[in-house]
Amino acid sequence: MSDEILKVENLSTTFKTSAGEVKAVEKVSFSVRRGEVLGIVGESGSGKTAAMLSVMGLTGENCNVKADSMTFMGENLTPGKIKNLRGDKISMIFQDPMTSLNPVLSAGWQLKEILKQHKWRGNIHERVTEMMTRVGIVPAEERIRHYPHEFSGGQRQRLMIAMSVLCGPELLIADEPTTALDVTVQAQILGLLREIREASGMSMILITHDLGIIAGEADRVIVMYGGHIMEEGTVREIFKSPSHPYTVGLLRSVPKPDKPRERLIPIEGQPPDLLNPPKGCPFVKRCAEAMKICLHNKPEELSLSDTHKYSCWKGMKK
Amino acid sequence: MLKVEGLTKYFETPSGRIHSVDGVSFTINKGETLGLVGESGCGKSTTARTIIRLYEPDAGKIIFNGHDITHITQREMLTFRKKIQMIFQDPYASLNPRMTAGEIIREPMTIHKIPKDEHSSRVNHLLKLVGLNSEQAGRYPHEFSGGQRQRIGIARALAAEPELIICDEPVSALDVSIQAQIVNMLEDLQKSLGLTYLFIAHDLSMVKHISTRIAVMYLGSVVEIAQSDELYNRPLHPYTVSLLSSVPIPDPEKATQKHIIPLKGEIPSAINPPSGCKFHTRCPKAKPECRSVSPKLEDKGNGHFCACPFA
Amino acid sequence: MKPEDFLPLTVEEREGAEILRPSKTYWADAWLRLKNDRAAMIGLYVILIVIILAVFGPVFSRYEYDGMDFNVSNDPPSLTHWFGCDMFGRDLFVRVMYGARISLSVGFIASFISLFIGVIYGGISGYLGGRWDNVMMRVVDVIYSVPAMIYVILLMVVLGAGLKSIFITMGISYWAPMARMVRAEVLRIKNEEFVTAARAAGASPSRILFRHIIPNAMGAVIVTLTFSVPGAIFTEAFLSFVGLGVSAPMASWGVLSSDAVPAMAVYPWQLFFPAGAISITILAFNFLGDGLRDALDPKLRK
Numbered sequence: 001m002s003d004e005i006l007k008v009e010n011l012s013t014t015f016k017t018s019a020g021e022v023k024a025v026e027k028v029s030f031s032v033r034r035g036e037v038l039g040i041v042g043e044s045g046s047g048k049t050a051a052m053l054s055v056m057g058l059t060g061e062n063c064n065v066k067a068d069s070m071t072f073m074g075e076n077l078t079p080g081k082i083k084n085l086r087g088d089k090i091s092m093i094f095q096d097p098m099t100s101l102n103p104v105l106s107a108g109w110q111l112k113e114i115l116k117q118h119k120w121r122g123n124i125h126e127r128v129t130e131m132m133t134r135v136g137i138v139p140a141e142e143r144i145r146h147y148p149h150e151f152s153g154g155q156r157q158r159l160m161i162a163m164s165v166l167c168g169p170e171l172l173i174a175d176e177p178t179t180a181l182d183v184t185v186q187a188q189i190l191g192l193l194r195e196i197r198e199a200s201g202m203s204m205i206l207i208t209h210d211l212g213i214i215a216g217e218a219d220r221v222i223v224m225y226g227g228h229i230m231e232e233g234t235v236r237e238i239f240k241s242p243s244h245p246y247t248v249g250l251l252r253s254v255p256k257p258d259k260p261r262e263r264l265i266p267i268e269g270q271p272p273d274l275l276n277p278p279k280g281c282p283f284v285k286r287c288a289e290a291m292k293i294c295l296h297n298k299p300e301e302l303s304l305s306d307t308h309k310y311s312c313w314k315g316m317k318k
Numbered sequence: 319m320l321k322v323e324g325l326t327k328y329f330e331t332p333s334g335r336i337h338s339v340d341g342v343s344f345t346i347n348k349g350e351t352l353g354l355v356g357e358s359g360c361g362k363s364t365t366a367r368t369i370i371r372l373y374e375p376d377a378g379k380i381i382f383n384g385h386d387i388t389h390i391t392q393r394e395m396l397t398f399r400k401k402i403q404m405i406f407q408d409p410y411a412s413l414n415p416r417m418t419a420g421e422i423i424r425e426p427m428t429i430h431k432i433p434k435d436e437h438s439s440r441v442n443h444l445l446k447l448v449g450l451n452s453e454q455a456g457r458y459p460h461e462f463s464g465g466q467r468q469r470i471g472i473a474r475a476l477a478a479e480p481e482l483i484i485c486d487e488p489v490s491a492l493d494v495s496i497q498a499q500i501v502n503m504l505e506d507l508q509k510s511l512g513l514t515y516l517f518i519a520h521d522l523s524m525v526k527h528i529s530t531r532i533a534v535m536y537l538g539s540v541v542e543i544a545q546s547d548e549l550y551n552r553p554l555h556p557y558t559v560s561l562l563s564s565v566p567i568p569d570p571e572k573a574t575q576k577h578i579i580p581l582k583g584e585i586p587s588a589i590n591p592p593s594g595c596k597f598h599t600r601c602p603k604a605k606p607e608c609r610s611v612s613p614k615l616e617d618k619g620n621g622h623f624c625a626c627p628f629a
Numbered sequence: 630m631k632p633e634d635f636l637p638l639t640v641e642e643r644e645g646a647e648i649l650r651p652s653k654t655y656w657a658d659a660w661l662r663l664k665n666d667r668a669a670m671i672g673l674y675v676i677l678i679v680i681i682l683a684v685f686g687p688v689f690s691r692y693e694y695d696g697m698d699f700n701v702s703n704d705p706p707s708l709t710h711w712f713g714c715d716m717f718g719r720d721l722f723v724r725v726m727y728g729a730r731i732s733l734s735v736g737f738i739a740s741f742i743s744l745f746i747g748v749i750y751g752g753i754s755g756y757l758g759g760r761w762d763n764v765m766m767r768v769v770d771v772i773y774s775v776p777a778m779i780y781v782i783l784l785m786v787v788l789g790a791g792l793k794s795i796f797i798t799m800g801i802s803y804w805a806p807m808a809r810m811v812r813a814e815v816l817r818i819k820n821e822e823f824v825t826a827a828r829a830a831g832a833s834p835s836r837i838l839f840r841h842i843i844p845n846a847m848g849a850v851i852v853t854l855t856f857s858v859p860g861a862i863f864t865e866a867f868l869s870f871v872g873l874g875v876s877a878p879m880a881s882w883g884v885l886s887s888d889a890v891p892a893m894a895v896y897p898w899q900l901f902f903p904a905g906a907i908s909i910t911i912l913a914f915n916f917l918g919d920g921l922r923d924a925l926d927p928k929l930r931k
Contacts, residue, residue, distance in 0.1 A: 257527075429836070
């Protein structure tokens with residue numbers, strides 16, 4: 001299994017809030033293979049971001065992360081270890097490129113600082129201009145002196161990408177990297193990420209709520225809801241034979257611009273209240289196929305193929 | 319029902335004049351949905367806000383039901399505000415956190431002097447209409463989820479019995495599974511109440527789904543208007559072509575086959591928009607004359623208008 | 630697992646799964662948050678105790694605030710005189726309680742004057758915006774830039790030392806920061822989407838100001854008010870300390886402290902109790918203000 005560069009088993013993350021404890025992620029297991037793109041789909045509150053922040057060790061103080069095991073390239077991910085890997089072998093880009101850049105420091109300074117922190121051996125200036133050119137911020141020699149506010153939204157996201165791949169990471173976690181951007185810019189950024197992946201062979205975890213992006217970019221997909229993994233499979237399995245009622249519902253609720261107009265079929269109800277989650281399946285309140293057992297018992301994972309798994313009582317019915 | 323002619327709105331800023339809306343013309347027919355798409359900063363929201371006179375237009379005409387409402391006073395405008403209502407993008411920011419759902423829905427009734435004794439029964443009726451129950455009238459916005467708040471916003475827009483509703487990105491802040499609920503509801507309300515919509519969004523798949531016709535905006539100007547299927551299947555303007563090719567399709571096979579026509583560079587500043595055709599700086603088909611001649615919307619047949627002489 | 634476990638869920642069962650949180654108003658919610666803040670609650674209780682002592686203490690005491698008894702002059706704290714006595718043999722406990730009346734009323738009245746003028750002035754300035762706002766705020770700048778001392782000394786010349794001068798001084802100088810804060814709030818709220826929504830619906834300017842903007846600014850106003858009370862108490866204490874405040878036999882905390890200073894080395898308790906009362910009260914108001922700010926901050930609510 002040397003193929004798996006990141007492996008997480010039974011990760012649970014809870015946040016303490018003034019109103020009570022929130023289980024953001026519950027017993028989530030997944031792995032990322034070398035060179036693949038793992039898509040994580042989920043709506044707000046599904047725990048997709050919390051899970052990734054837990055892996056990166058970036059959760060706040062009022063947060064409790066537990067896992068049976070988390071390994072990166074065969075090594076145990078301890079809090080001390082992840083600190084050194086972060087920005088070096090694993091890096092992350094976020095939805096809002098403006099708040100991720102320090103407004104009072106020049107772009108070049110911020111990029112160079114990362115290399116210095118990770119004790120880059122080569123010529124730092126050369127590496128920075130090379131990466132800036134690669135992400136399409138030209139002329140790099142000039143723009144290296146510019147400050148974040150002098151870049152447009154799309155360019156800032158390019159800058160963030162340059163920053164995150166500076167040290168040649170093995171794994172890039174991209175959290176909604178294009179949500180704040182326009183579609184044409186989104187296409188540019190996704191294209192850029194693809195190019196970098198193809199050139200370096202790095203793996204990527206792509207978090208998004210946009211099924212269209214998942215369909216175009218991901219190799220494998222995890223569907224999350226209410227802190228749980230509902231379904232996991234290759235992109236083809238998820239889109240062509242979705243098995244969990246939530247996945248089915250999600251696919252039916254988005255318009256398909258390439259097909260004649262049909263009435264959308266929404267998932268009824270409201271997103272789960274994370275402070276009072278249902279005892280059984282997190283989706284029970286909104287599920288059209290909900291059964292009595294779903295109310296109080298959490299479903300177990302069922303395998304449909306080597307790659308395709310889902311957690312729903314409907315599969316245990318017979 | 320609504321006719322907009324050469325609508326123009328500038329904003330003066332310390333760094334220069336922003337040409338936010340620059341000679342926009344279109345019409346909306348009764349009972350239809352006109353989709354207005356474009357990327358951020360293209361002036362689609364400003365267009366909407368100028369139509370309902372939240373901004374004062376700098377040039378052009380706004381004609382609603384045959385009345386010129388471009389320069390009437392705010393007092394005269396009041397009777398038209400009853401007929402034109404608006405739904406906002408952010409369901410968190412667009413509801414006053416200190417008012418209950420009931421008070422929020424009741425406010426347009428008070429403003430438009432609907433008899434007081436009808437208020438509570440109408441609030442209950444409207445709540446039911448948008449899929450909430452009357453017990454929820456006493457709750458405050460923060461006690462509702464995003465989708466429910468958007469329903470309250472819709473109930474508020476319906477309270478004065480409008481004819482035209484301007485929907486400014488009504489679903490883009492919502493979760494995917496909730497978006498479909500809201501869009502379906504808007505469609506149902508349109509049918510049962512005979513409403514007309516101006517639907518503004520940047521999500522092309524959603525706009526295509528809900529609209530009868532679509533107008534595409536770029537840098538303050540409308541570059542193309544057509545029936546929604548026509549526009550999607552046979553886009554003419556190079557900007558529309560590129561925009562449509564960038565829309566992700568939720569189907570892994572089609573997504574990998576798809577050919578994206580990328581746009582060069584960045585969107586130019588609206589302070590100094592390019593001369594001639596504003597798109598010429600990024601257009602894959604640009605010719606030298608595009609730099610000087612500013613193209614007009616031309617009828618290309620089938621009710622398909624496009625502001626590009628070479629399309 | 631039984632076969633009946635796999636029957637479809639009935640509507641009632643599905644609804645039952647929905648646990649609705651009880652409805653809470655903004656203020657109830659804020660109160661709940663405040664109740665969990667220990668420092669703020671201690672502050673609140675201390676303030677309430679000080680107020681109760683100030684109002685009822687002197688009534689139930691055996692001593693009068695101006696009753697002299699030279700047999701006990703400069704006595705240290707004892708069971709009969711809890712805080713000891715001053716050089717005229719007046720009971721310090723009753724004098725500190727009586728001083729609380731003056732200090733607290735200065736604090737509250739000055740703050741309410743500032744509330745009244747500040748909210749109206751700042752509200753109008755922020756709502757009108759543009760040139761009006763500019764002119765109105767420059768006036769505030771001027772008022773703000775003149776130290777309170779100057780007003781007192783000037784008023785002293787006209788009206789003489791005393792409570793009246795202090796109230797007028799506070800009234801003139803204390804509303805400026807409140808007006809600034811209210812203006813900033815109004816400017817922020819004016820651009821919120823719900824205000825745009827109200828304008829789109831055709832709401833009149835007064836409706837927008839009083840229904841939408843001011844209720845949303847109240848949280849910040851209350852916090853500023855809480856912080857301005859101790860400021861006023863302190864200013865009064867300071868003015869009285871330097872001899873510009875109330876005069877004998879009336880006693881504010883500042884006067885008591887001032888009187889005690891010459892004999893500080895010999896009779897330290899005479900200074901300790903009034904000074905302690907000032908510190909504790911100011912600290913309590915600051916604790917409460919901090920707690921209120923956290924409890925009312927809309928950014929923390931979501």
